[in-house]
Amino acid sequence: xxHEDSAMKISxxxxxxxxxxxxxxxxxxxxxxxDEIEHVHSTWYVLNGALPYVDFFQHHxxxxxxxxxxxxxxxxxxxxxxxxxRMVFFALTLATVRVTYLLALECGGSRxxxxxxxxxxxSMTTFVYVAIEIRPDVPQVxxxxxxxxxxxxxxxxxxxxxxxxxxxxxxxxxxxxxxxxLLLAAYPLLFLFPVIRRQLPWRAGLYVAAAFALTCAPxxxxxxxxxxxxxxxxxxxxxxxxxxxxxxxxxxxxPAVVRDFARNALFWVLAIGAAAACFRRRFRVDYAVxxxxxxxxxxxxxxxxxxxxxxxxxAVPFLAVAVxxxxxxxxxxxRLSGRQAVAVLVLVCLVPCVAMVxxxxxxxxxxxxxxxxxxxxxxxGDRMFDEWRDFNLFRPDVHxxxxxAGPGVxxxxxxxxxxxxxxxxxxxxxxxxxxxVSERHAILERCGLLERxxxxxxxxxxxxxxx
Numbered sequence: 393x394x395h396e397d398s399a400m401k402i403s404x405x406x407x408x409x410x411x412x413x414x415x416x417x418x419x420x421x422x423x424x425x426x427d428e429i430e431h432v433h434s435t436w437y438v439l440n441g442a443l444p445y446v447d448f449f450q451h452h453x454x455x456x457x458x459x460x461x462x463x464x465x466x467x468x469x470x471x472x473x474x475x476x477x478r479m480v481f482f483a484l485t486l487a488t489v490r491v492t493y494l495l496a497l498e499c500g501g502s503r504x505x506x507x508x509x510x511x512x513x514x515s516m517t518t519f520v521y522v523a524i525e526i527r528p529d530v531p532q533v534x535x536x537x538x539x540x541x542x543x544x545x546x547x548x549x550x551x552x553x554x555x556x557x558x559x560x561x562x563x564x565x566x567x568x569x570x571x572x573x574l575l576l577a578a579y580p581l582l583f584l585f586p587v588i589r590r591q592l593p594w595r596a597g598l599y600v601a602a603a604f605a606l607t608c609a610p611x612x613x614x615x616x617x618x619x620x621x622x623x624x625x626x627x628x629x630x631x632x633x634x635x636x637x638x639x640x641x642x643x644x645x646x647p648a649v650v651r652d653f654a655r656n657a658l659f660w661v662l663a664i665g666a667a668a669a670c671f672r673r674r675f676r677v678d679y680a681v682x683x684x685x686x687x688x689x690x691x692x693x694x695x696x697x698x699x700x701x702x703x704x705x706x707a708v709p710f711l712a713v714a715v716x717x718x719x720x721x722x723x724x725x726x727r728l729s730g731r732q733a734v735a736v737l738v739l740v741c742l743v744p745c746v747a748m749v750x751x752x753x754x755x756x757x758x759x760x761x762x763x764x765x766x767x768x769x770x771x772x773g774d775r776m777f778d779e780w781r782d783f784n785l786f787r788p789d790v791h792x793x794x795x796x797a798g799p800g801v802x803x804x805x806x807x808x809x810x811x812x813x814x815x816x817x818x819x820x821x822x823x824x825x826x827x828x829v830s831e832r833h834a835i836l837e838r839c840g841l842l843e844r845x846x847x848x849x850x851x852x853x854x855x856x857x858x859x
Contacts, residue, residue, distance in 0.1 A: 397504060399730030400737075404507040407741055411514035412486070414745070417752040419482040419524045420475060424759045426781040427702075428526040430795060432474060435460045436786050445623035449793045449800060449812075451631050455567045455611070456528040469786040471764040474756075477526045485523040488534045489513055492709040495541045498548070500678035501717050508716040508737070515741040517655050517748060518701050519708040528569040529702050535565035536575050537709045543579070544681050546596060547586055555596045559603025566604075567611055570628060575706060576604075578688040582681065622808075631803045635796070637698035644699035652701055655747050658740040663711045666718035679717040686710035759783075762850045766828055769855065774827035777820065782830050783853060790824045791815055829854045 437448050439461040444454040460477060467473040489510055496506040513519055523530050539561035546554040562579070565572040579600070586592035615621040640646035644653075653660060663686070670683045677683070689707035693699055723733045762783045766776070770787055778784035781795050792812045793800050805813030818839035821829060829836060829845055831852045836842050845854035 397730070399734055400504060401507065403734045403737060404504075404511045407511045407737070408507070408514055410745070411511070411520070411741075411748075414748045414752065415485060415514065415520050415524060416482060418520065418748060419478045419485075421752050421755050421757075422521075422524065423754045423756045424474065425525050425527075426795075428474070428477075429781040429783070429785065431456060431460075431526050431528070432464075432477060432785050433781070433794075435464055436469070439464055443618055443620055445627050446618070446620045447792075448789070449627065449796070449804075451627045451635075451796065451800075452528055453567055453569055453611075453628065456531065459531075460526075470767065471760040471785075473785070474526070474760065474763070478524060481524055481526055481530055484530050484534055485520070488523065488530070488537060488709065491534065491537045491541060492712060495537060495544065495682060495709070496713045496716060498541055498544045499682060499713060499717065501713070502720075505716050505720050508720065509712050511737065511741070512659060512716055513709055513712040515656075515744045516659060516708050516712070517744050517751075518652055518704050520748065521652075521751070522701050522705045527702070529571070529705055532565050532569035532572050533706050533709065535561045535568065536572055536706060539565060540575075540681065540685060540710065543582065543600075546600075547592060547681070550592060550596065552596070552599050555599035556603040559600040560607050562600070563604045563607030567608060570632075571703065571706070574689060574692050574703075575685065577692070578685055582684065626804055626807050627800075630807060631800060634803055635799050637700045637703060643697050644694065646700070649699055649701070652704075655744050657743075659711075659715065659744075662715045662719060662740065665722075666711075666714045669718050669721075670714070677717070679714045682710040683714035686714055758850075762853065765848070765850065770827045775824050777817075777824075777826040777829045777835075779817075780830050780832050782832075783828065783850075787827070790820045790826050825856060827856050829856075 431452075434444070434448070434450055434452075434454075435457040438444065438454065438457045442448050444450050444457070460480070463476060463480065464473060467476045492513055493506045493510050496509040497503070501509070523533070539558050542554050542558035542561060545551075546558055562572070562576055566576065580597075583592065583594075583597045583600075587594050587597070612621070615624050637643055638646050638649075640649075643649060666679075666683060667687055670677055670680065670687075675684065686707045689710070690704070693703045693707070719736075722728075728736075759782075763785055766783045767786060770776075772787070774787055775790050776784040776787045777790050779795055779797055784794075791797075793804075793815055797815055797817075801813060801815045805811060817835060818841070820826075821835070821839060821841055825844070828848075831847075831854050836845050836854060844857055846857055847853075848855050
Protein backbone atom coordinates (compact mmCIF):
# COMPACT_ATOMS: atom_id res chain seq x y z
CA UNK A 393 0.00 0.00 0.00
CA UNK A 394 2.89 2.36 0.75
CA HIS A 395 4.17 1.81 -2.77
CA GLU A 396 0.72 2.42 -4.22
CA ASP A 397 0.30 5.62 -2.20
CA SER A 398 3.72 6.70 -3.37
CA ALA A 399 2.77 6.07 -7.00
CA MET A 400 -0.32 8.25 -6.73
CA LYS A 401 1.55 10.93 -4.80
CA ILE A 402 4.26 11.14 -7.44
CA SER A 403 1.71 11.11 -10.26
CA UNK A 404 -0.60 13.77 -8.83
CA UNK A 405 2.34 16.00 -7.93
CA UNK A 406 3.93 15.61 -11.37
CA UNK A 407 0.66 16.13 -13.26
CA UNK A 408 -0.21 19.17 -11.17
CA UNK A 409 3.22 20.63 -11.90
CA UNK A 410 2.73 20.06 -15.63
CA UNK A 411 -0.69 21.72 -15.54
CA UNK A 412 0.63 24.71 -13.59
CA UNK A 413 3.32 25.19 -16.25
CA UNK A 414 0.73 24.92 -19.03
CA UNK A 415 -1.53 27.37 -17.19
CA UNK A 416 1.34 29.86 -17.02
CA UNK A 417 1.90 29.43 -20.75
CA UNK A 418 -1.78 30.00 -21.44
CA UNK A 419 -1.72 33.13 -19.29
CA UNK A 420 1.08 34.63 -21.35
CA UNK A 421 0.27 33.43 -24.86
CA UNK A 422 -3.40 32.41 -25.22
CA UNK A 423 -5.65 34.64 -27.30
CA UNK A 424 -7.58 37.41 -25.57
CA UNK A 425 -11.30 37.04 -25.07
CA UNK A 426 -13.46 40.08 -25.88
CA ASP A 427 -14.54 40.17 -22.23
CA GLU A 428 -10.93 40.79 -21.23
CA ILE A 429 -10.71 43.83 -23.50
CA GLU A 430 -13.96 44.98 -21.90
CA HIS A 431 -12.67 44.78 -18.33
CA VAL A 432 -9.30 46.39 -19.06
CA HIS A 433 -11.15 49.21 -20.83
CA SER A 434 -13.51 49.61 -17.87
CA THR A 435 -10.48 49.78 -15.57
CA TRP A 436 -9.13 52.62 -17.71
CA TYR A 437 -12.48 54.39 -17.46
CA VAL A 438 -12.62 54.34 -13.64
CA LEU A 439 -8.94 55.29 -13.41
CA ASN A 440 -9.81 58.42 -15.36
CA GLY A 441 -12.67 59.30 -13.04
CA ALA A 442 -15.61 57.92 -15.02
CA LEU A 443 -18.54 56.62 -12.98
CA PRO A 444 -19.70 53.09 -13.88
CA TYR A 445 -23.28 52.76 -15.15
CA VAL A 446 -23.64 56.55 -15.40
CA ASP A 447 -20.72 57.71 -17.56
CA PHE A 448 -20.21 54.46 -19.45
CA PHE A 449 -22.22 51.30 -19.92
CA GLN A 450 -21.41 48.17 -17.96
CA HIS A 451 -23.48 45.23 -16.78
CA HIS A 452 -21.01 43.80 -14.26
CA UNK A 453 -20.13 44.80 -10.73
CA UNK A 454 -17.34 47.36 -10.54
CA UNK A 455 -15.05 46.11 -7.75
CA UNK A 456 -12.63 44.42 -10.16
CA UNK A 457 -11.88 47.63 -12.07
CA UNK A 458 -11.14 49.61 -8.94
CA UNK A 459 -8.83 46.82 -7.73
CA UNK A 460 -6.96 46.75 -11.05
CA UNK A 461 -6.69 50.54 -11.46
CA UNK A 462 -3.51 50.88 -9.32
CA UNK A 463 -1.82 48.20 -11.44
CA UNK A 464 -2.68 50.15 -14.59
CA UNK A 465 -0.92 53.16 -13.11
CA UNK A 466 2.21 51.04 -12.67
CA UNK A 467 2.13 49.35 -16.08
CA UNK A 468 1.20 52.41 -18.10
CA UNK A 469 -1.19 52.45 -21.04
CA UNK A 470 0.33 49.97 -23.45
CA UNK A 471 -0.56 46.54 -24.80
CA UNK A 472 1.86 45.06 -22.27
CA UNK A 473 -0.54 46.00 -19.48
CA UNK A 474 -2.74 43.10 -20.60
CA UNK A 475 -0.03 40.55 -19.83
CA UNK A 476 0.60 42.15 -16.44
CA UNK A 477 -3.12 41.81 -15.70
CA ARG A 478 -3.03 38.20 -16.89
CA MET A 479 -0.26 37.48 -14.35
CA VAL A 480 -2.53 38.72 -11.58
CA PHE A 481 -5.17 36.26 -12.71
CA PHE A 482 -2.63 33.45 -12.97
CA ALA A 483 -1.82 34.09 -9.30
CA LEU A 484 -5.54 34.19 -8.52
CA THR A 485 -5.96 30.86 -10.32
CA LEU A 486 -3.33 29.31 -8.08
CA ALA A 487 -4.97 30.88 -5.04
CA THR A 488 -8.28 29.27 -6.02
CA VAL A 489 -6.50 25.93 -6.40
CA ARG A 490 -4.98 26.34 -2.93
CA VAL A 491 -8.34 27.14 -1.31
CA THR A 492 -9.90 24.14 -3.05
CA TYR A 493 -7.08 21.98 -1.64
CA LEU A 494 -7.88 23.28 1.85
CA LEU A 495 -11.58 22.62 1.29
CA ALA A 496 -10.81 18.99 0.47
CA LEU A 497 -8.88 18.69 3.74
CA GLU A 498 -11.61 20.45 5.72
CA CYS A 499 -14.16 17.97 4.37
CA GLY A 500 -12.21 15.15 5.98
CA GLY A 501 -10.12 14.17 3.00
CA SER A 502 -6.55 13.01 3.36
CA ARG A 503 -3.65 14.88 1.77
CA UNK A 504 -3.78 12.30 -1.01
CA UNK A 505 -7.40 13.28 -1.71
CA UNK A 506 -6.48 16.97 -1.59
CA UNK A 507 -3.60 16.46 -4.05
CA UNK A 508 -5.91 14.54 -6.38
CA UNK A 509 -8.42 17.41 -6.11
CA UNK A 510 -5.75 19.83 -7.30
CA UNK A 511 -4.82 17.63 -10.26
CA UNK A 512 -8.43 17.20 -11.33
CA UNK A 513 -9.15 20.91 -11.00
CA UNK A 514 -6.11 21.95 -13.04
CA SER A 515 -6.96 19.36 -15.71
CA MET A 516 -10.36 20.96 -16.37
CA THR A 517 -10.28 23.23 -19.40
CA THR A 518 -13.62 24.58 -18.16
CA PHE A 519 -11.72 25.93 -15.17
CA VAL A 520 -8.32 26.87 -16.56
CA TYR A 521 -9.41 28.55 -19.80
CA VAL A 522 -11.66 30.96 -17.89
CA ALA A 523 -9.58 31.34 -14.72
CA ILE A 524 -6.59 32.85 -16.56
CA GLU A 525 -8.75 35.52 -18.19
CA ILE A 526 -9.18 39.09 -16.95
CA ARG A 527 -12.74 38.84 -15.73
CA PRO A 528 -14.63 39.23 -12.42
CA ASP A 529 -15.78 35.62 -12.55
CA VAL A 530 -12.36 34.56 -11.25
CA PRO A 531 -12.32 36.44 -7.90
CA GLN A 532 -16.03 35.61 -7.62
CA VAL A 533 -15.17 31.89 -7.69
CA UNK A 534 -12.15 32.30 -5.41
CA UNK A 535 -14.16 33.99 -2.68
CA UNK A 536 -17.07 31.61 -3.26
CA UNK A 537 -14.86 28.60 -2.53
CA UNK A 538 -13.29 30.45 0.41
CA UNK A 539 -16.76 31.10 1.80
CA UNK A 540 -17.66 27.41 1.45
CA UNK A 541 -14.41 26.49 3.22
CA UNK A 542 -15.36 28.61 6.24
CA UNK A 543 -18.90 27.25 6.08
CA UNK A 544 -17.66 23.67 6.37
CA UNK A 545 -15.34 24.76 9.16
CA UNK A 546 -18.30 26.40 10.89
CA UNK A 547 -20.25 23.13 10.78
CA UNK A 548 -17.31 21.46 12.52
CA UNK A 549 -16.37 24.11 15.10
CA UNK A 550 -19.66 26.01 15.57
CA UNK A 551 -17.44 29.07 16.12
CA UNK A 552 -19.08 32.44 15.46
CA UNK A 553 -15.95 33.91 13.87
CA UNK A 554 -16.05 31.22 11.17
CA UNK A 555 -19.64 32.27 10.43
CA UNK A 556 -18.43 35.86 10.08
CA UNK A 557 -15.58 34.85 7.75
CA UNK A 558 -18.00 32.82 5.63
CA UNK A 559 -20.31 35.85 5.32
CA UNK A 560 -17.49 38.25 4.44
CA UNK A 561 -16.09 35.91 1.77
CA UNK A 562 -19.58 35.38 0.34
CA UNK A 563 -20.08 39.15 0.17
CA UNK A 564 -16.77 39.68 -1.62
CA UNK A 565 -17.73 36.99 -4.10
CA UNK A 566 -20.97 38.86 -4.78
CA UNK A 567 -19.28 42.27 -4.93
CA UNK A 568 -16.99 41.02 -7.67
CA UNK A 569 -19.86 39.55 -9.66
CA UNK A 570 -23.58 39.23 -9.08
CA UNK A 571 -23.56 35.64 -10.40
CA UNK A 572 -22.42 34.67 -6.91
CA UNK A 573 -26.09 34.62 -5.91
CA LEU A 574 -26.41 31.28 -7.73
CA LEU A 575 -24.09 29.76 -5.14
CA LEU A 576 -25.38 31.75 -2.18
CA ALA A 577 -28.96 30.68 -2.89
CA ALA A 578 -27.97 27.20 -1.69
CA TYR A 579 -26.71 28.41 1.69
CA PRO A 580 -30.09 28.47 3.49
CA LEU A 581 -30.61 24.82 2.50
CA LEU A 582 -27.16 23.88 3.77
CA PHE A 583 -27.94 25.54 7.10
CA LEU A 584 -31.37 23.97 7.39
CA PHE A 585 -30.31 20.37 7.99
CA PRO A 586 -27.69 20.90 10.74
CA VAL A 587 -30.01 23.39 12.46
CA ILE A 588 -32.91 20.91 12.42
CA ARG A 589 -30.63 18.19 13.76
CA ARG A 590 -29.41 20.59 16.49
CA GLN A 591 -25.88 20.27 15.19
CA LEU A 592 -25.65 24.03 14.64
CA PRO A 593 -27.35 26.95 16.44
CA TRP A 594 -29.66 28.97 14.19
CA ARG A 595 -27.85 32.12 15.29
CA ALA A 596 -24.87 31.05 13.17
CA GLY A 597 -26.93 31.82 10.08
CA LEU A 598 -27.60 35.31 11.42
CA TYR A 599 -23.87 35.89 11.84
CA VAL A 600 -23.29 34.88 8.21
CA ALA A 601 -26.12 37.09 6.99
CA ALA A 602 -25.03 40.07 9.09
CA ALA A 603 -21.42 39.79 7.93
CA PHE A 604 -22.63 39.57 4.33
CA ALA A 605 -24.88 42.62 4.66
CA LEU A 606 -22.29 44.78 6.43
CA THR A 607 -19.62 43.94 3.84
CA CYS A 608 -21.96 44.82 0.97
CA ALA A 609 -23.23 48.02 2.61
CA PRO A 610 -20.39 50.34 1.43
CA UNK A 611 -20.99 49.33 -2.20
CA UNK A 612 -24.68 50.17 -2.09
CA UNK A 613 -23.89 53.31 -0.11
CA UNK A 614 -21.53 54.31 -2.93
CA UNK A 615 -24.28 53.71 -5.52
CA UNK A 616 -26.74 55.86 -3.58
CA UNK A 617 -24.21 58.63 -2.89
CA UNK A 618 -23.16 58.88 -6.54
CA UNK A 619 -26.70 58.71 -7.86
CA UNK A 620 -25.94 55.58 -9.87
CA UNK A 621 -28.23 53.12 -8.08
CA UNK A 622 -31.03 53.27 -10.66
CA UNK A 623 -28.66 52.81 -13.59
CA UNK A 624 -26.93 49.98 -11.74
CA UNK A 625 -30.21 48.13 -11.19
CA UNK A 626 -31.17 48.51 -14.85
CA UNK A 627 -27.83 47.49 -16.36
CA UNK A 628 -26.79 44.82 -13.86
CA UNK A 629 -30.12 43.17 -13.18
CA UNK A 630 -32.99 44.01 -15.55
CA UNK A 631 -30.77 43.90 -18.63
CA UNK A 632 -28.90 40.74 -17.63
CA UNK A 633 -32.16 38.93 -16.91
CA UNK A 634 -33.25 39.66 -20.47
CA UNK A 635 -29.99 38.84 -22.25
CA UNK A 636 -28.83 35.27 -22.76
CA UNK A 637 -25.41 33.97 -21.81
CA UNK A 638 -24.54 32.96 -25.37
CA UNK A 639 -25.72 33.00 -28.94
CA UNK A 640 -27.34 29.56 -28.99
CA UNK A 641 -31.05 29.38 -28.15
CA UNK A 642 -30.36 26.23 -26.11
CA UNK A 643 -27.06 27.03 -24.40
CA UNK A 644 -25.81 23.49 -23.77
CA UNK A 645 -26.14 22.70 -27.48
CA UNK A 646 -23.73 25.45 -28.44
CA PRO A 647 -20.75 23.96 -30.34
CA ALA A 648 -18.29 25.60 -27.94
CA VAL A 649 -20.10 24.12 -24.92
CA VAL A 650 -20.32 20.67 -26.51
CA ARG A 651 -16.59 20.75 -27.28
CA ASP A 652 -15.77 21.80 -23.73
CA PHE A 653 -17.84 19.01 -22.18
CA ALA A 654 -16.29 16.53 -24.65
CA ARG A 655 -12.74 17.55 -23.68
CA ASN A 656 -13.55 16.87 -20.04
CA ALA A 657 -15.89 13.93 -20.64
CA LEU A 658 -14.19 11.52 -18.22
CA PHE A 659 -14.26 14.07 -15.41
CA TRP A 660 -18.01 14.50 -15.91
CA VAL A 661 -18.47 10.71 -15.91
CA LEU A 662 -16.69 10.55 -12.56
CA ALA A 663 -18.77 13.50 -11.31
CA ILE A 664 -21.94 11.59 -12.15
CA GLY A 665 -20.57 8.60 -10.23
CA ALA A 666 -19.78 10.77 -7.22
CA ALA A 667 -23.26 12.33 -7.35
CA ALA A 668 -24.94 8.93 -7.58
CA ALA A 669 -22.96 7.69 -4.57
CA CYS A 670 -23.89 10.81 -2.65
CA PHE A 671 -27.61 10.29 -3.35
CA ARG A 672 -27.40 6.59 -2.62
CA ARG A 673 -25.90 7.26 0.79
CA ARG A 674 -28.36 10.09 1.47
CA PHE A 675 -25.54 12.67 1.52
CA ARG A 676 -23.98 11.02 4.57
CA VAL A 677 -20.50 11.39 3.13
CA ASP A 678 -17.61 13.64 4.11
CA TYR A 679 -17.76 15.44 0.80
CA ALA A 680 -21.51 16.18 1.03
CA VAL A 681 -21.17 20.00 1.13
CA UNK A 682 -18.98 20.42 -1.98
CA UNK A 683 -21.00 17.73 -3.77
CA UNK A 684 -24.26 19.54 -2.98
CA UNK A 685 -22.88 22.93 -3.99
CA UNK A 686 -21.43 21.60 -7.24
CA UNK A 687 -24.60 19.74 -8.19
CA UNK A 688 -26.76 22.70 -7.20
CA UNK A 689 -24.80 25.05 -9.44
CA UNK A 690 -24.89 22.68 -12.41
CA UNK A 691 -28.65 22.16 -12.04
CA UNK A 692 -29.35 25.88 -11.69
CA UNK A 693 -27.17 26.73 -14.68
CA UNK A 694 -29.02 24.21 -16.84
CA UNK A 695 -32.39 25.39 -15.53
CA UNK A 696 -31.54 29.01 -16.38
CA UNK A 697 -30.24 28.01 -19.83
CA UNK A 698 -26.84 29.54 -19.10
CA UNK A 699 -24.59 26.56 -19.73
CA UNK A 700 -21.39 28.33 -20.75
CA UNK A 701 -17.90 27.91 -19.33
CA UNK A 702 -17.89 31.13 -17.30
CA UNK A 703 -20.99 29.94 -15.43
CA UNK A 704 -19.93 26.29 -15.06
CA UNK A 705 -16.58 27.56 -13.74
CA UNK A 706 -18.08 28.13 -10.27
CA ALA A 707 -19.12 24.48 -9.93
CA VAL A 708 -15.82 22.88 -10.95
CA PRO A 709 -13.80 23.36 -7.69
CA PHE A 710 -16.60 21.82 -5.64
CA LEU A 711 -17.04 18.91 -8.04
CA ALA A 712 -13.27 18.34 -8.06
CA VAL A 713 -13.35 17.83 -4.27
CA ALA A 714 -16.29 15.43 -4.51
CA VAL A 715 -14.80 13.45 -7.41
CA UNK A 716 -11.40 13.13 -5.71
CA UNK A 717 -12.95 11.87 -2.45
CA UNK A 718 -15.31 9.44 -4.20
CA UNK A 719 -12.62 8.16 -6.58
CA UNK A 720 -10.28 7.46 -3.66
CA UNK A 721 -13.04 5.46 -1.94
CA UNK A 722 -13.68 3.48 -5.12
CA UNK A 723 -9.99 2.70 -5.55
CA UNK A 724 -9.97 1.19 -2.07
CA UNK A 725 -13.31 -0.57 -2.53
CA UNK A 726 -12.25 -2.28 -5.74
CA ARG A 727 -8.70 -2.74 -4.43
CA LEU A 728 -7.13 -1.16 -7.48
CA SER A 729 -3.37 -1.12 -7.54
CA GLY A 730 -1.46 2.14 -7.54
CA ARG A 731 -0.65 1.71 -11.23
CA GLN A 732 -4.28 1.10 -12.12
CA ALA A 733 -5.39 4.21 -10.25
CA VAL A 734 -2.68 6.24 -11.96
CA ALA A 735 -3.77 4.86 -15.35
CA VAL A 736 -7.33 6.09 -14.76
CA LEU A 737 -6.05 9.49 -13.69
CA VAL A 738 -3.86 9.79 -16.79
CA LEU A 739 -6.85 8.94 -18.99
CA VAL A 740 -8.90 11.65 -17.29
CA CYS A 741 -6.15 14.22 -17.83
CA LEU A 742 -4.94 13.23 -21.30
CA VAL A 743 -7.40 14.95 -23.63
CA PRO A 744 -7.60 18.19 -21.59
CA CYS A 745 -3.79 18.31 -21.44
CA VAL A 746 -3.46 17.96 -25.21
CA ALA A 747 -6.13 20.62 -25.73
CA MET A 748 -4.36 23.04 -23.37
CA VAL A 749 -0.98 22.55 -25.03
CA UNK A 750 -2.54 23.22 -28.43
CA UNK A 751 -4.30 26.30 -27.03
CA UNK A 752 -0.98 27.79 -25.92
CA UNK A 753 -0.16 27.99 -29.62
CA UNK A 754 -3.24 30.14 -30.32
CA UNK A 755 -1.14 33.22 -29.80
CA UNK A 756 -2.36 36.63 -28.73
CA UNK A 757 0.57 38.37 -30.44
CA UNK A 758 -1.58 39.63 -33.30
CA UNK A 759 -4.16 41.04 -30.88
CA UNK A 760 -1.47 42.77 -28.82
CA UNK A 761 0.08 44.22 -31.97
CA UNK A 762 -3.32 45.55 -33.04
CA UNK A 763 -3.92 47.13 -29.63
CA UNK A 764 -0.50 48.79 -29.69
CA UNK A 765 -1.00 49.99 -33.28
CA UNK A 766 -4.20 51.78 -32.23
CA UNK A 767 -2.40 53.43 -29.32
CA UNK A 768 0.56 54.47 -31.49
CA UNK A 769 -1.66 55.96 -34.21
CA UNK A 770 -4.15 57.88 -32.08
CA UNK A 771 -4.24 60.65 -29.52
CA UNK A 772 -5.53 60.35 -25.97
CA GLY A 773 -8.82 62.06 -26.84
CA ASP A 774 -9.52 60.24 -30.10
CA ARG A 775 -12.77 58.29 -29.99
CA MET A 776 -13.12 54.71 -31.17
CA PHE A 777 -15.89 52.55 -32.57
CA ASP A 778 -15.10 49.07 -31.26
CA GLU A 779 -18.47 47.51 -30.54
CA TRP A 780 -17.03 43.96 -30.64
CA ARG A 781 -14.23 44.77 -28.17
CA ASP A 782 -11.32 43.97 -30.46
CA PHE A 783 -8.73 46.68 -29.89
CA ASN A 784 -9.78 49.67 -27.78
CA LEU A 785 -8.23 49.65 -24.31
CA PHE A 786 -7.28 53.23 -23.51
CA ARG A 787 -9.33 55.56 -25.70
CA PRO A 788 -12.87 56.97 -25.28
CA ASP A 789 -15.82 55.55 -27.19
CA VAL A 790 -18.36 57.15 -29.50
CA HIS A 791 -21.32 56.54 -27.19
CA UNK A 792 -22.40 55.47 -23.71
CA UNK A 793 -23.16 52.04 -25.19
CA UNK A 794 -19.80 50.85 -26.47
CA UNK A 795 -20.79 47.16 -26.62
CA UNK A 796 -23.99 45.13 -26.31
CA ALA A 797 -25.66 48.07 -28.02
CA GLY A 798 -28.56 46.14 -29.58
CA PRO A 799 -30.38 44.75 -26.52
CA GLY A 800 -28.72 47.26 -24.23
CA VAL A 801 -30.12 50.35 -25.92
CA UNK A 802 -33.56 48.81 -26.29
CA UNK A 803 -33.92 47.71 -22.66
CA UNK A 804 -32.19 50.69 -21.05
CA UNK A 805 -34.09 53.21 -23.16
CA UNK A 806 -37.45 51.57 -22.45
CA UNK A 807 -36.85 51.74 -18.69
CA UNK A 808 -35.50 55.30 -18.58
CA UNK A 809 -37.87 57.18 -20.84
CA UNK A 810 -35.59 57.10 -23.87
CA UNK A 811 -32.27 57.98 -22.23
CA UNK A 812 -29.32 56.94 -24.41
CA UNK A 813 -31.84 55.87 -27.04
CA UNK A 814 -30.12 58.00 -29.69
CA UNK A 815 -27.76 55.19 -30.65
CA UNK A 816 -27.41 54.99 -34.42
CA UNK A 817 -24.25 53.45 -35.81
CA UNK A 818 -24.13 55.35 -39.09
CA UNK A 819 -24.94 58.70 -37.51
CA UNK A 820 -22.35 58.20 -34.76
CA UNK A 821 -19.54 57.32 -37.16
CA UNK A 822 -20.47 60.18 -39.51
CA UNK A 823 -20.67 62.85 -36.79
CA UNK A 824 -18.09 61.70 -34.22
CA UNK A 825 -15.61 60.46 -36.85
CA UNK A 826 -13.82 57.89 -34.67
CA UNK A 827 -10.13 57.37 -35.42
CA UNK A 828 -10.56 53.60 -35.77
CA VAL A 829 -13.63 51.60 -36.71
CA SER A 830 -14.28 47.90 -36.18
CA GLU A 831 -15.51 46.56 -39.51
CA ARG A 832 -16.80 43.09 -38.71
CA HIS A 833 -20.08 43.63 -40.55
CA ALA A 834 -19.04 46.02 -43.33
CA ILE A 835 -20.50 48.96 -41.43
CA LEU A 836 -18.68 51.64 -43.42
CA GLU A 837 -20.04 50.36 -46.72
CA ARG A 838 -23.56 50.07 -45.33
CA CYS A 839 -23.36 53.61 -43.98
CA GLY A 840 -21.84 55.06 -47.17
CA LEU A 841 -18.68 56.15 -45.34
CA LEU A 842 -16.03 54.12 -47.16
CA GLU A 843 -14.32 57.21 -48.56
CA ARG A 844 -13.60 58.51 -45.06
CA UNK A 845 -11.66 55.43 -43.95
CA UNK A 846 -9.03 53.07 -45.28
CA UNK A 847 -8.28 49.47 -44.27
CA UNK A 848 -5.35 48.68 -42.01
CA UNK A 849 -3.08 45.65 -41.94
CA UNK A 850 -5.40 44.21 -39.30
CA UNK A 851 -8.55 42.36 -40.31
CA UNK A 852 -11.86 44.17 -39.84
CA UNK A 853 -10.27 47.44 -38.67
CA UNK A 854 -10.19 50.69 -40.62
CA UNK A 855 -8.52 53.99 -39.81
CA UNK A 856 -9.85 57.45 -40.54
CA UNK A 857 -8.37 59.22 -43.55
CA UNK A 858 -6.90 62.52 -42.35
CA UNK A 859 -8.43 65.56 -43.97
